[in-house]
Amino acid sequence: MATVFRRHPVDLPAILRALVASPGGASILLCLVALAARAVQFGNPAVQVDDQFYLLVGDRMWQGALPYVDIWDRKPIGLFLIYAAIRGLGGGGIIQYQIVATAFAAGTAITIQRIAGRIASPLGAVAAGVLYLTSLGMCGGEAGQSPVFYNLLVAQAVLATIRVVERPGLDARGMADSVLAMLLMGLALQVKYTVLFEGAYLGLVLAWKAQRGGTGPYRLAALMAFWMALGIAPTAIAWAAYAAIGHGGDFFFANFTSIFGRGHEPSTQTLGRLVTMAAKLLPLGYAGAAGLRPAPDPPAEPASTPILVRRIVAGWAIVAIAGVGIFGDYFDHYALPLLVPLAVATAPVLGDPSAGVAVVARGRTHLIPAAVALPLLTGVVTVTTIGKNRHARGVGEQVQEMADFIRSRLTGCLFVYDGEPILYHLTGSCLPTRWPFPDHLNNRIEDGAIGVDPLAETRRIMAGRPALVVSSDEPERKMNWRTWNYMQAVLARDYRPAASWKIGIRYRVIYERLPGH
Known part of the structure; x- marks a missing residue:
């Protein structure tokens, strides 16, 4: 049949x-x-630095941290x-x-x-x-x-x-x-x-x-x-x-x-x-x-x-x-x-x-409806922009590998001077400062706007002798040169580079404190 x-x-x-x-x-x-x-x-934990910080604050609120008091923004x-x-x-x-x-x-x-x-x-x-x-x-x-x-x-x-x-x-x-x-x-x-x-x-x-x-x-x-x-x-x-x-x-x-x-x-x-x-x-x-x-x-x-x-x-x-x-x-x-x-x-x-x-194709004119053309155009721009962001800011594997390395060596609080604030969350580290969002201490635009002198706060953090510090191999244009120059001197004297990862287009360096320093 x-x-x-x-x-x-x-x-x-x-x-x-x-x-x-x-x-x-x-x-x-x-x-x-x-x-x-x-x-x-x-x-992807590295989508946007702001998102990383919001998640960190939301997580630490469950641990009793109070925004504006224990974590400032x-x-x-x-x-x-x-x-x-x-x-x-x-x-x-x-x-x-x-x-x-x-x-x-x-x-x-x-x-x-x-x-x-x-x-x-x-x-x-x-x-x-x-x-x-x-x-x-x-x-x-x-x-x-x-x-x-x-x-x-x-x-x-x-x-x-x-x-x-x-x-x-x-x-x-x-x-x-x-x-x-x-x-x-x-x-x-x-x-x-x-x-x-x-x-x-x-x-x-x-x-x-x-x-x-x-x-x-x-x-x-x-x-x-x-x-x-x-x-x-x-x-x-x-x-x-x-x-x-x-x-x-x-x-x-x-x-x-x-x-x-x-x-x-x-x-x-x-x-x-x-x-x-x-x-x-x-x-x-x-x-x-x-x-x-x-x-x-x-x-x-x-x-x-x-x-x-x-x-x-x-x-x-x-x-x-x-x-x-x-x-x-x-x-x-x-x-x-x-x-x-x-x-x-x-x-x-x-x-x-x-x-x-x-659109003219093979000698004939075709009309792509606006209901298709405009979402398609913005969709192409979105795909391109997201691709650029992933290239510039990094993807989850890079940041997670870095967090795993830090977690295996961490004693006390990590200090992310120039890097991804999500590292505090991924490693479970305590916070060495009320200002864990890196820009507040390393961005010259924030100098004088956070309620404390960024250099004085950076000195206080480093006086606590953090075992690990995350920074970058070179500064950005926005850098607060007062805190950057201080950090470069302290890292060269008391720390050694333990590892580095390319996160997006920048290299993040993990500094480990030298014995006896």
Whole structure:
């Protein structure tokens, strides 16, 4: 008996349309894209030096260390609480924080899709979420940078604000959403203070809605004060908790005043980073501007929901860009907050079947839809950027081998003067200083901004005769020459190079203390 199998053609476009039209299908698709876009860095402890330090602080909090008191930094406590919660998941912490960050990225993409669905087709909305995920890596967000976490809070706050605007008036449901929006922005503020501008903007949108709904001036003023109080409540609670245990001054200095003591890099360096950032964001900015452009024939009702949402998103993007511009420095990860409003703004273009990139092949012109072309372009830049980062910063095997060597010889505390702070975590070493983030002692920009003289602190550490010290074979341009020159003299006199590893493009040297010194 012969069995005949018929081959039925698979209509992939129809399957894709059905998938993006379903809320559950769209969410599953975005989660899969998030995993695919970020999995290459899973398990790599050297993704980004900031992530290493956040994980170290989160781990040591479980051992009783108190940020700003036992481990100093100027990031808000909310960020360290996130990493401490991740350490509660068990394991080594590295792949755990990267998976949790991926979940946050996927959640942000899903929120982008829900916002964008109000101004674009289902395809355009899902493509906007995909675009966010394919763009993260090109701006240094392939692992656990702070915006990867707080972008979700900000996006959810924007979504709640839009729900308020969509309602006929500021009724009980609208008030509940307004409270949610401001509380979410308050929580985001305790992950990174730069969201202050976006929070203020959403507060003004809520005030506009209340005023249009007939709220009188006195009640409006009371509402604005209430929303402001909600926004600052998490920060006030954190400060009050520190004050209650006698460390309110430590909290205030680290969180609010120390930043003003930092030095500045040469303008040529910051300008170069700004140009690079702008070049990477240019395609999103162009598509976003086109997506938010008013229609040539606007509907009769100018206050219709799609138009209002477009205006809210446009204002959001402008405020986010202004926030990045004000703080300067222009490191790649500073662009990460911009990706959320820009991705939403591109949705109308991504959902337009006539929008795309014309490609000529074999004498014929083919149109690559924008929903494919833009995520593909950013994906290529992301893959290239991640490859460069892995080459420049190193991969897990190199750092883990170095940690194994240190652990086998370690007595007392390791001192990482110039190297990866994750080594403290991987070796289980005690911390020889309240300032274990190497930049605080070896970067001249931080000289005068950390509450202690870096040279005096470095001298104090070395007076404790650490058995092992990690440094580099040559200094970077940012080096604090006072501490570098001191360390070179002490290492040449009292230590010998025990081993060296090439971590990325730099050589890290492990110095071992000479007997009798």
